[in-house]
Amino acid sequence: MSRPEAAHPAEGPAPTPELAARPSSPVTAVLALGANLGDPSETLDASVAVLTVTPGIEAVAASPRALTAPVGGPPGQPDYLNQVVRIRTALSPWELLGVAHRLEQDHHRRRTVRWGARTLDVDLIVYGDLTSDHPDLVLPHPRAAERGFVLLPWAWLDPEAELAGESVAELGARAADAPHVRREPARTAHLDGPRPDVLRPDSTPGLPSAPLPDGAAIARPWSDPT
Structure with a gap:
């Protein structure tokens, strides 16, 4: 993502043509979400x-x-x-970074202390196969391959996932912080109905009926009317 704890740049124009370009067809991207202030569970629910x-x-x-x-x-x-979210997107990398930053702003993220506590952190981990070394958006995320708190939830969601040609599950097992990553017990649905991020595939028209990895969730797709 952008420089840690710095004022984010994504409200302005993309710094390179590659980061500005929308794909010819939707690509898969991965976002990592984390929170440790306020009510992290409600924050992640709302963000998804x-x-x-x-x-x-x-x-x-x-x-x-x-x-x-x-x-x-x-x-x-x-x-x-912490949670990992996999999406299909027709947005450009820079537009998707802007979405991530606006989510943080909506939850009153303050970038004052490097790696300090925060209400919400949203990192863009990968965007298709795109690589970028621009300091405002490095892709893949430069520290993702070392972070068990990103790699292990990602592997729980997609056991076959790869990051820069390496197995995400294997990278997660080797991560220094892996022993300190504990899977949250599965939660029941809210009393007023299922959360948007826990709808099963068989309840969502157009999504595959194959079972998800244990504990994973999938949300309703969105089609841009434009």
């Missing part, structure tokens, strides 16, 4: 729900969640709740 109704984003699949010890940053922080 917003992604499901964002024009240009479809087929949102959310991983099981992980409780993780903070990595780096000031001591004494609460544990994080």
Whole structure:
């Protein structure tokens, strides 16, 4: 994603043609969400729900969640709740980064302390096969291959996933923080109906009926009317 804890740049124009270009057909992208202030569970619920109704984003699949010890940053922080979300998108990488930053802003993210506690952190991990070394958006995410709190939920969602040609599950098993990543127990649906991110495939027209990995969730697809 962008420079850690810096003022984000994605409200302005994309810095390179590659980051500005929309794909000719939707591509798969992966976002990593984390929170350890406020009500992290409600924050992740709301963030996934917003992604499901964002024009240009479809087929949102959310991983099981992980409780993780903070990595780096000031001591004494609460544990994080982390989740990986896989999407299909017709947005450009820069537009998708803007979506991520607006989610953070909507949850009052403040970029004051490097790796400090936060209400919401949203990182763009991969965007199709695109590589970028621009400092405002490095793709794949430069530290994702070392972060068990990203890799393990991603592998729970998609055991066959790869990152830069390597197995995400194997990278996760080797990550230094892997022993501190604990899978959150499955939660029941809200009393007023299922959350947008826990609709099963057989309840959503047009989605495959194959079972999801244990604990995974998939959201209703969104079709951009334009």
